[in-house]
Amino acid sequence: MLTSSPLRYLPLCLVLIACEGSRPSPTISQPPFVPDSGNIAVRCGALIDGLSDQTYTDRLVVIREGRFERITAGDASVPDDMSFLDFSELTCLPGLINTHVHLADLPGRASDYTIYYRLTDADHKETSFGNAETTLLTGFTTVRNVGDYFPEAVYFAREKIRAGEITGPRIQTAGPYLTIPAGGGDLVIPGHDESEIPPAARTGVASTPDEFREAAKSAIAGGADFLKVIASGAVFSFGGIPGAPEMHQDDIEAVVAVARDAGIQVTAHVHSAQSGKDAILAGVDSLEHASLLDDEAIALAAAHGVALSMDVYNGTYTEDVGREQGYAEEFMRKNFETTEAQRVVFEKAYALGIRIVYGTDGAVLPHDMGGWQFGIMVERGMAPMDALKSATSVAAEHMDMSGDVGAIEAGRFGDLIAVRGDPLDDMNIMKTVDVVIKGGLAFKLVQ
Numbered sequence: 001m002l003t004s005s006p007l008r009y010l011p012l013c014l015v016l017i018a019c020e021g022s023r024p025s026p027t028i029s030q031p032p033f034v035p036d037s038g039n040i041a042v043r044c045g046a047l048i049d050g051l052s053d054q055t056y057t058d059r060l061v062v063i064r065e066g067r068f069e070r071i072t073a074g075d076a077s078v079p080d081d082m083s084f085l086d087f088s089e090l091t092c093l094p095g096l097i098n099t100h101v102h103l104a105d106l107p108g109r110a111s112d113y114t115i116y117y118r119l120t121d122a123d124h125k126e127t128s129f130g131n132a133e134t135t136l137l138t139g140f141t142t143v144r145n146v147g148d149y150f151p152e153a154v155y156f157a158r159e160k161i162r163a164g165e166i167t168g169p170r171i172q173t174a175g176p177y178l179t180i181p182a183g184g185g186d187l188v189i190p191g192h193d194e195s196e197i198p199p200a201a202r203t204g205v206a207s208t209p210d211e212f213r214e215a216a217k218s219a220i221a222g223g224a225d226f227l228k229v230i231a232s233g234a235v236f237s238f239g240g241i242p243g244a245p246e247m248h249q250d251d252i253e254a255v256v257a258v259a260r261d262a263g264i265q266v267t268a269h270v271h272s273a274q275s276g277k278d279a280i281l282a283g284v285d286s287l288e289h290a291s292l293l294d295d296e297a298i299a300l301a302a303a304h305g306v307a308l309s310m311d312v313y314n315g316t317y318t319e320d321v322g323r324e325q326g327y328a329e330e331f332m333r334k335n336f337e338t339t340e341a342q343r344v345v346f347e348k349a350y351a352l353g354i355r356i357v358y359g360t361d362g363a364v365l366p367h368d369m370g371g372w373q374f375g376i377m378v379e380r381g382m383a384p385m386d387a388l389k390s391a392t393s394v395a396a397e398h399m400d401m402s403g404d405v406g407a408i409e410a411g412r413f414g415d416l417i418a419v420r421g422d423p424l425d426d427m428n429i430m431k432t433v434d435v436v437i438k439g440g441l442a443f444k445l446v447q
Contacts, residue, residue, distance in 0.1 A: 095141025095415025243272025315339025
């Protein structure tokens with residue numbers, strides 16, 4: 001697979017020491033570029049730092065030993081021991097954060113869930129490694145993996161990335177889904193006996209508060225960074241109707257109590273108003289999807305400071321490709337019922353000042369399309385700078401990582417991306433990220 005020298009694995013035709021066409025800087029020398037030193041000086045034609053509401057022009061960003069050291073005027077001198085990259089024709093931004101990915105999944109598997117009955121541990125690891133690399137090269141240097149049927153593969157990828165042995169983003173992971181039997185996080189499929197389901201996929205399946213309490217403890221002991229409850233069924237699951245409550249409020253409260261003892265957060269997969277209220281009153285930190293919340297539930301989220309992670313683009317993708325991919329008609333119907341409803345909830349939540357953190361469902365949507373949601377967020381009323389903050393400083397604060405990621409600021413990890421043009425004028429620019437630097441290591445520098 002991949003090793004720790006980042007640029008080795010990019011096609012040579014895409015690797016540049018400086019962006020072609022960038023204007024020369026007579027005041028800045030260009031020491032030899034060393035891709036894996038963690039020490040880089042970057043000149044940005046424009047800079048959005050993830051914190052301010054303004055765009056800065058002509059800035060020099062110095063990254064030393066993997067963290068931002070300082071940000072100065074662009075004509076400042078480059079330290080003698082620094083590599084230099086000239087992005088004077090590009091807009092620099094912090095490395096992006098996605099709070100809703102599933103690294104061990106692929107969207108095509110929704111056409112036949114029985115594939116999960118046959119895949120091996122090696123298959124799951126290969127999927128996780130590939131998705132991790134794709135996610136990073138799309139510009140997301142930090143992600144929250146919100147559960148997978150086979151969490152061990154994601155734990156394994158997380159450790160390999162930390163060791164520098166494979167390419168991928170920083171990962172927080174929920175490990176297994178905490179879900180009821182035959183619920184939205186279980187692999188029960190009509191016409192198939194439960195004996196076919198691999199036991200590793202059901203470590204979070206429980207029925208009572210006591211069982212959920214033990215499942216939560218097991219998830220944390222296994223390596224979970226936070227916990228994920230399925231409060232109401234997934235759109236891509238068999239049986240029931242979108243939003244039908246699954247876990248009871250006391251089930252969720254049991255999980256939250258375990259999480260609080262461990263000092264970690266809980267997110268709830270939610271569609272309906274009732275399941276959303278149950279999860280909020282049980283004390284969760286965030287809701288995913290939230291597509292069928294009513295005004296009372298939205299107000300309750302605002303009152304309790306609960307964040308929303310809403311994948312408002314994915315419904316379009318499913319509508320466009322679902323039948324071609326062979327998705328079940330039930331899934332297509334549920335997708336239709338929830339897509340526009342979710343976008344309306346998004347508008348109302350934003351108007352109320354609810355914290356919205358960027359999240360694209362990286363099991364429904366291919367991992368190289370992680371930046372496609374920005375356009376829909378702006379189209380549905382979010383200010384462009386707020387959309388970018390939802391994937392940078394706002395997400396970092398929600399994830400308790402604001403000391404390390406989410407902004408181009410001295411002291412944080414040297415995670416930086418760059419794009420051609422001004423995303424504040426056209427969010428479609430965020431679909432194609434030209435530069436990805438994580439911790440001072442350049443993983444993508446393309447023409």
